[in-house]
Amino acid sequence: MAEKASTVRQRKVDVPVTTKSNGKIVDPSLIRKEDHVSALDVFRSLAFVVLASCALSYFVTRESLFWNLSRPKWTNPDVVKAWLAGPKQYTDADLAKYDGTDESLPILLAINGTIYDVSAGRRHYGPDGSYHFFAGADASRAFVTSCFDVDRNPDLRGVEKMYIPLDNPEVDSLYAEGDLKMLKYLEKKAAKQKVHDALKHWVDFFAKSPKYPAIGQVKREKGWETKGPVPTLCEKAESQRPTARARPAGK
Numbered sequence: 001m002a003e004k005a006s007t008v009r010q011r012k013v014d015v016p017v018t019t020k021s022n023g024k025i026v027d028p029s030l031i032r033k034e035d036h037v038s039a040l041d042v043f044r045s046l047a048f049v050v051l052a053s054c055a056l057s058y059f060v061t062r063e064s065l066f067w068n069l070s071r072p073k074w075t076n077p078d079v080v081k082a083w084l085a086g087p088k089q090y091t092d093a094d095l096a097k098y099d100g101t102d103e104s105l106p107i108l109l110a111i112n113g114t115i116y117d118v119s120a121g122r123r124h125y126g127p128d129g130s131y132h133f134f135a136g137a138d139a140s141r142a143f144v145t146s147c148f149d150v151d152r153n154p155d156l157r158g159v160e161k162m163y164i165p166l167d168n169p170e171v172d173s174l175y176a177e178g179d180l181k182m183l184k185y186l187e188k189k190a191a192k193q194k195v196h197d198a199l200k201h202w203v204d205f206f207a208k209s210p211k212y213p214a215i216g217q218v219k220r221e222k223g224w225e226t227k228g229p230v231p232t233l234c235e236k237a238e239s240q241r242p243t244a245r246a247r248p249a250g251k
């Protein structure tokens with residue numbers, strides 16, 4: 001039976017044979033030919049689109065054929081290796097020697113306490129790279145304030161000030177005391193959310209980047225984030241604070 005079917009199929013290819021399908025007479029060789037042509041067309045168009053996208057992506061990103069997007073993190077062997085090796089722990093002081101100046105060591109950076117191996121981005125994070133100031137430290141504060149000279153540390157206390165409007169006695173006097181207090185409370189709350197969002201942007205960037213394996217956590221003493229004096233807001237961020245507090249409605 002199986003042999004019979006295959007002979008029939010073979011014959012269909014060689015010699016057009018009419019068959020009944022849904023009560024209609026059809027020539028299968030004709031149908032197959034049309035099918036073939038359109039499937040091939042679709043394939044050709046798809047292949048062209050994919051190739052064009054790859055070429056454009058490589059041209060634009062200079063490194064990725066897939067817009068730096070479609071490569072899941074786990075497809076990077078270094079990510080798998082780091083995962084298999086288990087989490088490493090370094091103190092903030094330990095991190096300093098992994099800033100790329102010693103070429104025999106990997107380049108590490110931390111963001112919000114998570115350490116990434118950014119050796120694959122030596123051209124950005126190495127001594128000549130434009131992001132070198134992030135290497136060898138947890139510079140979370142600088143990721144938010146952009147003060148790379150003084151804020152290469154993870155202390156986020158007081159950073160929210162950069163989003164809080166400067167006090168303006170003329171405007172402030174228009175508020176009832178309680179209202180002003182409430183307004184300031186809300187301003188601070190919104191500002192803290194902005195700090196969180198700004199940091200999260202970078203936290204997510206490194207977490208998702210297929211190039212950079214997470215290798216562990218920065219080891220810190222408990223309660224470190226509330227110890228010591230609150231750092232002052234860097235000059236650049238201070239100078240960019242919003243100047244005008246909104247006037248109360250109708251005043």
Ligand SMILES: *[C@@H]1O[C@H](CO)[C@@H](O)[C@H](O)[C@H]1NC(C)=O
Pocket residue numbers: 112113196197199200203
């Ligand atoms: C940073 O880490 C702290 C503590 O681990 C966490 O509560 C916070 O949500 C993290 N921030 C971001 C932006 O991921």
